[in-house]
Amino acid sequence: MQKKRTILYVESDDHGGNIRGLMSPDTRLPDDNLILELANDEDLSFTEAELMVISDPKEFDYCYHSPKLRSFQLYLNKLRNRNLEWLVDLSAGDEILYLHLGDITQGQKYVSDWVTTRIGDQFLIALANHRPIMELPNLKAARYVEGTSSHVFGDGTSGGVVTAQLKAEYPEIDVKPIHHGLIEYNGLLIDCAHHGPGPGSRKWLEGNIASYYIRDRMMKDLLRGRNPADLFLRAHFHTWARAFWNISIDDKDYISEICLMPSMCGLNCYGRQVTKSVEQITNGALAFEIYGDKILDVHRWTKTLDLRNYEVIA
Ligand SMILES: [Fe+2]
Numbered sequence: 406m407q408k409k410r411t412i413l414y415v416e417s418d419d420h421g422g423n424i425r426g427l428m429s430p431d432t433r434l435p436d437d438n439l440i441l442e443l444a445n446d447e448d449l450s451f452t453e454a455e456l457m458v459i460s461d462p463k464e465f466d467y468c469y470h471s472p473k474l475r476s477f478q479l480y481l482n483k484l485r486n487r488n489l490e491w492l493v494d495l496s497a498g499d500e501i502l503y504l505h506l507g508d509i510t511q512g513q514k515y516v517s518d519w520v521t522t523r524i525g526d527q528f529l530i531a532l533a534n535h536r537p538i539m540e541l542p543n544l545k546a547a548r549y550v551e552g553t554s555s556h557v558f559g560d561g562t563s564g565g566v567v568t569a570q571l572k573a574e575y576p577e578i579d580v581k582p583i584h585h586g587l588i589e590y591n592g593l594l595i596d597c598a599h600h601g602p603g604p605g606s607r608k609w610l611e612g613n614i615a616s617y618y619i620r621d622r623m624m625k626d627l628l629r630g631r632n633p634a635d636l637f638l639r640a641h642f643h644t645w646a647r648a649f650w651n652i653s654i655d656d657k658d659y660i661s662e663i664c665l666m667p668s669m670c671g672l673n674c675y676g677r678q679v680t681k682s683v684e685q686i687t688n689g690a691l692a693f694e695i696y697g698d699k700i701l702d703v704h705r706w707t708k709t710l711d712l713r714n715y716e717v718i719a
Pocket residue numbers: 418420507508556641643668
């Protein structure tokens with residue numbers, strides 16, 4: 406098999422529709438038809454400048470508006486745009502594979518986090534987030550892993566709806582929703598799912614559970630007479646971690662790696678509770694440089710913020 410270079414680009418947990426989740430400035434949400442009527446009203450008609458603020462006059466047969474981005478969303482967009490620029494540079498014209506590790510929308514459970522109360526807006530926000538992926542030059546295929554039930558309206562609804570619409574808009578792109586993937590690409594085996602091990606509850610335990618997890622999965626596949634995955638990708642905890650394991654049998658080493666994905670979403674009140682007031686948050690994406698059936702390098706394009714409010718009271 407001829408060796409070729411590919412970039413596997415992985416993102417996760419953008420929670421579209423969450424006030425601290427990824428939301429593109431290109432998002433367009435339906436507005437009230439009342440605006441349309443007012444625009445045609447002789448006494449109360451809008452000026453051109455006012456219409457630009459409300460909606461694009463070119464689309465005035467049905468009104469849309471661009472929701473205002475909150476501070477964390479502005480930050481995430483800058484990070485996302487930087488990463489997509491770096492991805493195009495790194496790929497240098499070689500094939501790009503895209504994996505989304507779940508929670509593409511915010512879902513119905515945590516109402517206080519919603520951008521709007523209209524459920525359909527979450528799919529429109531997710532679509533606007535993912536059109537730039539479909540427009541990447543050299544995109545070979547994109548797979549969307551199912552997220553947590555409460556964030557995807559149960560049974561993978563969000564991934565199904567979003568990928569169906571992306572497929573309609575970009576029929577030439579190989580895009581599909583999946584539950585738990587086992588993807589073989591040029592001999593490299595990738596096991597990808599949303600749920601998996603946690604990152605570890607103490608600094609000195611980081612990656613411990615993850616290494617036990619892949620040790621178990623590797624042994625199970627070896628006992629079945631199958632090659633274990635070279636790369637395991639998991640998400641859900643919104644926290645970066647990485648671990649490796651090596652199993653030697655006779656004269657062969659089986660080496661696997663696991664990466665836990667950082668999110669593209671901020672922390673809410675519930676998040677502070679379940680993380681026991683974590684002091685930092687890491688957001689971003691991963692880019693795996695693959696040559697033949699080997700991972701040459703893992704580029705961690707993340708940014709870590711301190712969540713504590715530092716102040717000196719004099
Ligand atoms: Fe999530």
